[in-house]
Amino acid sequence: MKKVEEMNYYELLNIGPTANNEEIQKAYHLACHTYQTDSLALYSVISEAERSQILQKIEKAYHTLMDDREREKYNNQLGISCSRKGQERQEEYDEKREQAPSSARSNSARGLDVKGPDTGKGSDTGKGPESAKNSEGTKQPPPDLSDPQYLKKLRERKGVSLQEISEATMISVHSLTDLEKGEYARFPGRVYVVGFLRAYAEYIGIDVQQAKAHFEIMYLASSGKPKK
């Protein structure tokens, strides 16, 4: 039980000492979202000065933990050592990343996961926290689920073609186009839409639940009259 001001970098980011770069980046992005200017979650809880101070500490935490040497020095200060388990997790992650399809790697490297965090390694992508922050919400705000172009925009930002998805999922380009346009009436039934949507979302690496939430919104909007 600690005050936020007394938390170490791991505690501040809600990660364990064995967290790999991917986990650190995810945690960093959530922390940036939480402590951003006019944060909804912080409303009435802390002052602007406190918010700014914690955000600076988050930036410092990110820089330190993403740098192997700095992290080692910091761990020594805390009296913890990066366990073998942590190193193994990182190696496993690197290995998976190497084996991933080229499109998935490029998506990851672009840091355009709809969930926000860049899933690629910072050192490989050359993306620093500033650029990461940009993808979070300043220059590239997260897509709106009620945006009819939601799927298409995400796919294009990730640089994945419909043809590529079609080859991987065995769903025709025509159907994928209908899916993106919200032409749900052209599918044999709702179950097909949901199934195709899942395959689509999983392939381009976006959150399936959010894609389904988008579908629910668009489905209702497109049906004109609510369906029972």
Add this chain to the structure above:
Amino acid sequence: MLARFFQKSEDENKQAENKKVEKIDKKIWAVAGGKGGTGKSIIASSIAVQLARRGKRVVIIDADLGSGNLHTYLGVTPTTITLADFLRDRTANLSDTLTNTQYENLFLISDANEVLGLANISSQIKEKLIQQIKELDFEYIILDVGAGTAYNNLDFFLISDQGLLVAVPEPTSIENMYRFIRCCLNRKLMRRFQDSPYQPLIEKAAYPKEAGGFRTVYELVEKIYQLDQAAAEAMVDEILKFKPRLIMNQVRSQTDIQAGDSIRDVTRKYLGVNLNYIGFVTYDDHVKLSARKRVPLFQEYPNSGAAVCIRNIVNRFLG
């Protein structure tokens, strides 16, 4: 002790991140939120209907004393006998006020009345009501708690096995939800430690802006830890038992959805409470339409976005 607390909190947090809601077999669920108009009643009634549709024997109680309108969301015509009859001692048993709904195994205890002063019941009547709520013979008892931090609302929330907080992505809703969490925790601690020598210190935590008041629960625990480690440990255990769950309602964007994660984090770090973010419900005009028609959302629009989201939340609870 402090390290132990933190470790427990960390474990809880990881659970929340993984969005794994443990299966439960306890039966009282309270739906609250601190702010009016966040969708508490529609979510409470929809959860009750969904449980009933899954074959559970359910009663939903309109615990929004003086402002109840659950009957409208459930499409039940106001009956002659309501909760007011029990509260005014016109009937001895709460079970006498049960009303049928269109679902065979779902019952309502309605608060549809215009009785002056019903929102201000005495503590004796409230205790009697709580006792009889606990004795109701149902698999699930859903309490639709009113807005605000009146003791009635806090106490109804605190008797539940599962406390669900409904918030919408607006500053006023979030502010009131934090206020509700703080007040609930203070109320819980004051009740648990009412005969303790540290009761005056706990009271100070309830007035954070007064001189000598504690701004956060951490400061309170720290102070008691300096005086009595065992008492502080008991207090931490009590704090850890308080695990409300968050539902973000009326979300329209990914940012709204992600706000739930941030709120969970802020609640843990600044309020010392393990809030579990269990899901979101999309903004959906069908909710309003079903209310206008005075029929349950699940009856009229079972495949609407909001209904799907609520069904997902219930399914995750039931497994």
